[in-house]
Amino acid sequence: MVVGMTILLLVPLMMIRGTIQERQYYRDEAVRTIARTTAGAQALAGPVLVVPYVEIVEVEEKNANGEVIRKVKQDGESGQWVFFPTTMDVKGTIDPRSKFLGLHEVRSYEFSSATKASFRAKIPADENPELPRRIGQPWLNYGIADVRGLAGVPRLSIDNVDVKLERGLGGRDGSGLHARLQAPKAGEEVAFDTEFKFSLEGTETLAIAPLAQRNKVVLESPWEHPQFNGSFSARRKTIGSSGFRGEWEVSALATNAQAQYLSGRILPNTGTLGHAASDGETAVELDAVAVSLVDPVNIYSQADRASKYGILFVLLTFVGFFMFELIKQLRIHPIQYGLVGLALAIFFLMLVALSEHIAFGQAYLAASAACIGLLAYYVSHVLRSWLRGLGFAAMIATLYAVLYGLLISEDNAMVLGAGLLFLILAAIMVVTRKVDWYALGSMGAPAKTTPPPVPPPAPIAGAE
8 A cells, every 4th residue: 555655646746846847947948038138158269360362373265366365363262361379368257147037047147358369470472473362351350159248349459559340250250250450461470469358248158269379268256156167177276255266278289179160160159150060060169168157056956856855755754654553553544645645745846936936945944844844733643642743743854854965965965865765774674673574464364263062952842
């Protein structure tokens, strides 16, 4: 009967887990909605110097008289050279913000940075001086995943001279900003220093692609719960109550970011933004340094983890009831089993509902206190003793306390859970160590009795 009731209670537990997952989906949809209306996860790539050119070629053509003449063609094959910076230093502060859509809070930020880069490039010389290439006006490109997040007016200076910025060029150069430069000459060495100051709003994650020969990235934030992800680990990082600081130093020898950029990979965390992949191919992201501002208590993931222990709560509670029936010889009706199991299941629904309005710890305390108080009142009548009811409530309170410890200690959840199960099994074995299970199994069988002897018939009067 206990096993059957436990299986039946899986139905409401699965329905409650479905509700939790549905609310998680609504939260993810809120993140996507805010990202569509403001700015999503941000990624930066650049600066990159792009120099376009057109080849001048000599072709042979026939004139009206059929004579072959040689003619110089000015609009030959076009192309462009891409030069990456020799050094790039990114220093910035990530200021966390919160945005709300209904009940859902979405973590956003404003990234304020001064990015410095140095270029030392040599324009290729003409292979044939008689047919020099026509070099066009180059541009300095900054790839930004979502330019809607730019706050204020960004400022770009080249060799301490301010340069006008425009929206990024389309096609393979992706979304972002660019600045036009003076056209160089063939064989000329180009050398200049840049400084790009800007503020950029984004949602949850920031990624920076290391495209220079030597890259140094320093990020600071008052947020206490960062997640360092991306393709590179921070060389130095500190995390404390005042926030975090991370430093990355990446050499071009340690990353394929430049080759990936040239092959047309997209900016990190941007979907189809950035460099478009070829038709029929899956877009692949650039290698990048990345950090995310994670919420230390995601109420839906915590509630989902808690609900996974729901069947264990019900089973242990039913085992406790069974022990009272076994030892104290108290009859407990299956409906009473079912009502107690439903109270345990509804706890998880209350936990989600309350945590959407108050802190998760407070919601857990309120939901568990309500459930424990109800069970203490009801079970004291079922077991015909307030003392037994309080003891049962103490057992449930211990389970809730252990469950909360499992939720807040992800690294030690496995060992704590295994230890809890071992202690429960040990307690059951100690309590039932002297129980005669064969005798208990025969307690409900009817007793065998010997029928009384049939008395002999009375003698008939007058018979001989």
